[in-house]
Structures are given as C-alpha cells and as structure tokens.
Amino acid sequence: xxxxxxxxxxxxxxxxxxxxxxxxxxxxxxxxxxxxxxxxxxxxxxxxxxxxxxxxxxxxxxxxxxxxxxxxxxxxxxxxxxxxxxxxxxxxxxxxxxxxxxxxxxxxxxxxxxxxxxxxxxxxxxxxxxxxxxxxxxxxxxxxxxxxxxxxxxxxxxxxxxxxxxxxxxxxxxxxxxxxxxxxxxxxxxxxxxxxxxxxxxxxxxxxxxxxxxxxxxxxxxxxxxxxxxxxxxxxxxxxxxxxxxxxxxxxxxxxxxxxxxxxxxxxxxxxxxxxxxxxxxxxxxxxxxxxxxxxxxxxxxxxxxxxxxxxxxxxxxxxxxxxxxxxxxxxxxxxxxxxxxxxxxxxxxxxxxxxxxxxxxxxxxxxxxxxxxxxxxxxxxxxxxxxxxxxxxxxxxxxxxxxxxxxxxxxxxxxxxxxxxxxxxxxxxxxxxxxxxxxxxxxxxxxxxxxxxxxxxxxxxxxxxxxxxxxxxxxxxxxxxxxxxxxxxx
Numbered sequence: 001x002x003x004x005x006x007x008x009x010x011x012x013x014x015x016x017x018x019x020x021x022x023x024x025x026x027x028x029x030x031x032x033x034x035x036x037x038x039x040x041x042x043x044x045x046x047x048x049x050x051x052x053x054x055x056x057x058x059x060x061x062x063x064x065x066x067x068x069x070x071x072x073x074x075x076x077x078x079x080x081x082x083x084x085x086x087x088x089x090x091x092x093x094x095x096x097x098x099x100x101x102x103x104x105x106x107x108x109x110x111x112x113x114x115x116x117x118x119x120x121x122x123x124x125x126x127x128x129x130x131x132x133x134x135x136x137x138x139x140x141x142x143x144x145x146x147x148x149x150x151x152x153x154x155x156x157x158x159x160x161x162x163x164x165x166x167x168x169x170x171x172x173x174x175x176x177x178x179x180x181x182x183x184x185x186x187x188x189x190x191x192x193x194x195x196x197x198x199x200x201x202x203x204x205x206x207x208x209x210x211x212x213x214x215x216x217x218x219x220x221x222x223x224x225x226x227x228x229x230x231x232x233x234x235x236x237x238x239x240x241x242x243x244x245x246x247x248x249x250x251x252x253x254x255x256x257x258x259x260x261x262x263x264x265x266x267x268x269x270x271x272x273x274x275x276x277x278x279x280x281x282x283x284x285x286x287x288x289x290x291x292x293x294x295x296x297x298x299x300x301x302x303x304x305x306x307x308x309x310x311x312x313x314x315x316x317x318x319x320x321x322x323x324x325x326x327x328x329x330x331x332x333x334x335x336x337x338x339x340x341x342x343x344x345x346x347x348x349x350x351x352x353x354x355x356x357x358x359x360x361x362x363x364x365x366x367x368x369x370x371x372x373x374x375x376x377x378x379x380x381x382x383x384x385x386x387x388x389x390x391x392x393x394x395x396x397x398x399x400x401x402x403x404x405x406x407x408x409x410x411x412x413x414x415x416x417x418x419x420x421x422x423x424x425x426x427x428x429x430x431x432x433x434x435x436x437x438x439x440x441x442x443x444x445x446x447x448x449x450x451x452x453x454x455x456x457x458x459x460x461x462x463x464x465x466x467x468x469x470x471x472x473x474x475x476x477x478x479x480x481x482x483x484x485x486x487x488x489x490x491x
Contacts, residue, residue, distance in 0.1 A: 003068035005444040006061060008054060008160055009437040010074040011238070015050060017057045018437040019065060022445065024460045026433055027065070030057060036094040043097040045078065047088070051163055055223055062225035070216070071233040071444030072160040073241040073436055076177040077130045080159035081139070082152040086166075090146045092156070095129045099138040107137045111180075111192050119274045121190050122285035122293075123178045125348070133180025136196045153201040157235025158213075164232045167214040169207040173237040176287030184272045184285060184293060209236040209289045210446035210453060233440075233447035239264060240288055241439030245432055246403065247288060248442070248453055249461040255388050259406035263301035263384060267391040270295035281351045281390050289443070289453060297387040300346040301380050302407065307345050312372045320373035325412035327471055329374050330420065334473060334481045339364045341379035342488055351386040352489035360488055374413050381417035382485045388422075401426045405435060419468040421482065423475045431464040 002022060009016040016031040032053055034046045061067060083089035108114055111133075114125050121133075129135040132155075139147045154162055155174035162168055176182045181193040189199045207213075211234045221228045236244075239258065243266060246256055253269035272285060272293040286294040312320045333339060339361040344350045359365045365372050388402060402425055408414050409429040419427040432438055438461070442453055 002066070003448065004065040005441045005448070006058065006067050006070045007437040007440045007444065008070065008072040008074075009238075009434070009440065010050065010072065010156070010160070012075045015053065016434075016437065017054070017061070018434050018441070019061060020437075020441040020444075022068075022448075024438060024441055024445065026437075029434065029437075036096060039091050042091070043094040044091040045094050047080070047092040054160075055220070058224040058226060067226055067230055069231040069233060069444040069448040070164060071440040071447070072157045072235040073238050073440035074156040074160065074235070076155075076174060076237050076239070077132060077135075077179070078156040079132055079135065080154045080156065080162075081147070081150040082154065082162070082168075083149045084151045089149045089151075090143065092159075093129065093135060093139070095135070097129050099129055099134065099142075103138050103141055104134070106141065107134055111137070111195055115276045115279060117180055117192060118279045119276065120183050120185050121180045121192065122176075122184050122272075122274060123180045124279055124282060124284050126178060127348075131178050131180050133192050133196060136198055140196070150201060152203075153198060155235075155237075157237065161213045161232045161235050164216050164220050165214040166217050168203050169211070169213055169234045170202045171207050171209050171211075171234050171236070172287040172291050173209055173240040173289060175206075176285070177237050177239070178284050182287070187291075207234045209234055209240070210443040212447040212450075231447055233443045236289065236440055236443050237286075238436050239266075239286060241437075241443075242405070242432075242435040243268070243286075243294065244289055244439035244442055244453065245435060245461045245463065247290075248456055249458045249463055253400050255391060255400060255402045257384060257388070257402060257404045257406075257408075259301060259404060259408035261300075261302040263299040263387065263408070264296055265298070265384060265387040265391045266294050266296045267393075267395070268294060270391070270393065270395060273393065278390070280353055282349055282353065282387075283390055295391050295393055297351065297390040299350045299380075299383045299387050300344055301383060304341070304343060304345055304383070305376065305380060308341060308376045309373070312369055312376070315366060315372070316369040318369065320369050323370055323373045323413070325416045326370065326374065327416065329370065330378065330413070330416055331471060331473055333371070333375055333378055334420065335477055336364070337477075337481050337484050339375050340382070340485050340488055341376055343379075343383055350383060351390055355489040356491070377411060377413035378417040379485070380408075381414050381421060382482065384418055385421045385482065386486070397425070399425060401428055403428050403430045405430050405432070415468045416471060420471045420473050421478060423470070423478060427468040429466040429468060432462065
C-alpha cells in the first residue's frame with residue numbers, strides 16, 4: 001500500500017518539512033526561519049514557535065497525503081528538560097549561550113581535565129554550550145531550582161517525537177555527538193554523565209534511530225487531521241542523517257567532506273583512538289546509526305572563504321565567487337610555492353589552532369582577483385587535506401575515495417586543488433537532494449515497515465557524482481607545496 005513519509009528537518013535557523021514517497025522520492029518541501037531569543041537573560045531556541053509551525057504544516061499536509069510515519073532530524077548539542085507535569089521545566093537553551101569562564105573552570109575542576117575527558121568522550125574544547133555535559137553543569141550551577149524540577153532529559157530529535165507521541169527515547173547518534181556523556185572506550189554512559197545525575201533522567205535503554213517510537217497522540221491526531229495510526233520514528237542527529245545514505249549506497253570505507261560554514265571531514269570505518277595531540281587538531285568522533293565510531297576533523301572553511309572573498313571584493317570591486325577554475329593558474333601557484341592564506345579566522349579551530357592568520361605574499365595575492373580567489377581556494381583545499389589526513393589518523397588511506405558534498409561541491413577551484421593534493425585518491429563531487437532529510441526518511445521508512453536500514457534497496461538512494469580530474473602536476477612539486485604550507489602554519 002502506498003504511503004508518505006514526513007521529515008522534520010530542523011536546522012539551527014532553517015526549519016524544513018519534506019514529504020517523501022515510500023520509495024524515498026521528494027514530493028514537496030517547505031521551510032521557515034527561526035532564530036534564538038533571550039528569555040530572562042538566557043539565549044534560547046524558539047521551541048514553542050517551532051512546534052506551532054510544525055503542527056500547522058502537518059495539518060496542511062494531512063489534507064493532501066496519507067502519512068504513515070513522521071521522522072525528525074535536528075542539530076545537536078541541544079536538550080529539552082521535561083518536568084514532572086510533562087511540559088518543559090524551562091525553555092530549551094541555545095548552544096550559543098555563553099556560560100562564562102568561571103563555569104568552565106568549575107566544570108573541569110569538578111569532573112576532570114579537558115584532556116582526560118576528551119580521550120574517552122571525544123568531546124573537544126568547544127566554545128559556548130556546544131557540549132551537553134557543559135550545559136547540564138551550567139544549569140545545575142545557575143538554575144538549580146529549575147533543574148531540580150527536571151524529571152526527564154531528551155535530545156532535540158527525541159523531544160520532537162515526544163511532542164507528537166508522548167513517548168520518550170534516547171539514541172546513540174545524539175548521545176555520541178560531543179556531549180561528554182558517552183564513553184567511547186566503554187561504549188556506554190560516561191562517568192561525567194553519572195556525576196551530573198543525567199543517566200537517571202534519560203530513558204533506561206538506547207533505542208535505534210529507526211525504531212518505531214509510537215503512534216501520534218489523540219491530541220495531535222485531532223489537531224493535524226493525521227490518522228491515529230500515524231507512526232513516529234525515534235529520530236536522528238543531522239550529521240548522521242546526511243551520512244546514512246552514503247553508508248548504505250557505498251561499499252567500503254570513504255571520506256565524506258560535508259561543507260558549509262564548517263567543513264566536517266568524516267571517515268567511515270574508523271576504529272576509536274584519541275591522543276591529547278588530537279585535541280589540538282579539532283578532532284572528534286560521532287556515532288553512526290549502527291553505533292560505530294566515525295572519526296572526524298573540522299575546519300572553519302566556510303567562514304574563511306566568506307571573510308577573504310569579502311576582502312577580494314572590496315579590493316577589486318566585484319564578487320569573486322563567479323570566478324571559474326584555471327588549471328594553468330592553479331599549477332602556477334603550486335609551483336611558485338610562496339603564496340598561501342594561513343588559517344584561521346576562528347582561533348582555536350582547525351588543524352593549526354595556534355597559527356597566525358594572514359596572507360604570506362600579499363603582492364602576489366593581490367596582483368588580480370583571479371589569482372587572489374584561486375590562492376584562497378587552494379589554501380582551503382590544503383586545510384581540508386590536513387583535516388582528511390587527521391580523520392584517517394593511523395588508518396591506511398591509499399585509494400580510499402573522498403566525497404565532497406554541500407556548498408563547496410560547486411567550487412571548481414577548491415575541487416581541482418583538493419584532487420591535485422590527493423595524487424593517489426579519487427575526489428568526487430556528490431549531490432543528494434536534501435541529504436539530511438533523506439537520511440531521516442530512511443529511518444522513517446524502516447520504522448513504518450519494521451526493517452533495518454541495511455534492508456533498504458540501495459537503488460532507491462540517488463547520489464549524483466562528478467569525479468574531479470587530476471591536474472597532472474608533478475607529485476614532488478605537490479609534496480613540497482604541502483610542506484611549505486605546513487611550515488608557514490607552524491611558525
């Protein structure tokens with residue numbers, strides 16, 4: 001019997017609802033934007049506004065489609081604290097809220113050094129409240145009366161499921177996402193989670209992201225017009241949702257470079273190992289939907305790109321983003337081996353966290369807009385090169401493909417440079433329509449049909465691929481260029 005899957009794809013600002021067929025084809029999509037707001041001095045997500053929008057759109061969708069299942073995917077580092085009355089004990093706090101240096105110091109004094117916690121929980125020294133463990137500690141310190149009213153804690157994907165069903169769950173893709181709450185060595189709750197009193201507030205067992213959470217509540221059925229037997233899947237963290245189609249469609253190990261504001265360089269098939277040195281290289285782990293570790297390294301590539309593109313536009317009077325790749329110019333810049341953009345505009349991020357950002361040869365860089373923009377994107381490719389090497393860690397990387405998705409898949413200069421740097425590995429620009437929503441739709445389909453993602457026919461997953469050709473540059477010239485960039489970054 002035909003049915004439809006509704007995906008709630010909740011980004012930090014952009015919120016989307018995507019309707020899929022049972023064969024994972026997109027039928028419709030709509031979106032809205034909701035930023036944070038201050039509530040009594042605390043930066044919070046506009047969760048009630050979000051829920052009102054979701055219910056309104058579900059009502060409209062129910063008049064057009066037979067919806068069998070709803071599946072939610074959201075950003076991480078966000079929790080909902082439920083009181084004894086079943087409602088929020090206090091608003092959902094934004095991970096962009098600043099807890100203050102005093103709170104940070106007390107956290108590490110009480111729970112262990114940042115380095116000791118990192119090598120077990122794979123949680124780097126993130127700013128603000130980007131780790132849920134830090135958020136819980138801050139809540140206990142600064143909002144103790146409110147925290148004492150908390151009966152249950154849910155990650156945001158599961159909170160959306162709770163709103164729809166009244167049922168609670170916890171799953172690994174959210175717990176394993178730089179939270180301080182998951183011990184990758186023991187593959188269970190961390191000592192930090194226990195000391196914070198968090199383990200007793202989450203559901204007792206881990207569910208799978210594609211498990212059937214339950215049917216929508218009678219109130220939701222009446223409010224939306226959805227059938228009472230409409231199911232809701234447990235939900236999934238957004239980075240893992242976008243990774244899932246690749247895990248199912250690709251054989252063997254690969255690197256997925258998810259590009260946007262941040263570049264997340266993920267290595268599927270990694271084992272878990274971390275050293276104190278890794279903490280200085282913006283390295284972390286995720287857990288995929290099957291509970292396997294995914295080693296990853298970050299760069300602030302989108303922010304770097306926008307910052308220097310703005311400088312180029314100011315200098316030459318036009319937006320350089322329209323500049324197309326020039327293979328001869330890329331080869332010249334690499335052969336000259338003197339002009340780089342040194343990271344990073346966001347201190348403490350990327351593979352060279354103590355480097356002094358800037359341009360090494362401003363005269364060469366600013367000789368014309370094409371040169372400047374090409375140098376910029378080659379330097380971003382160099383950052384990705386080192387991040388990918390960091391993601392590989394001690395694993396053998398020979399011939400493992402590198403897939404590039406997101407905004408930079410359309411950046412020909414970046415792609416050509418990255419392909420040149422990886423002389424022995426294929427670099428492929430890929431595109432999946434609504435990749436994150438598709439990952440959630442796969443989970444919804446599994447919940448509706450009582451199957452595992454591994455049972456999904458990979459032919460249903462449409463990935464557009466464009467292999468990036470090699471430039472034919474001498475490998476020794478490439479090697480010397482990489483060495484020079486690294487040397488400049490370490491000065």
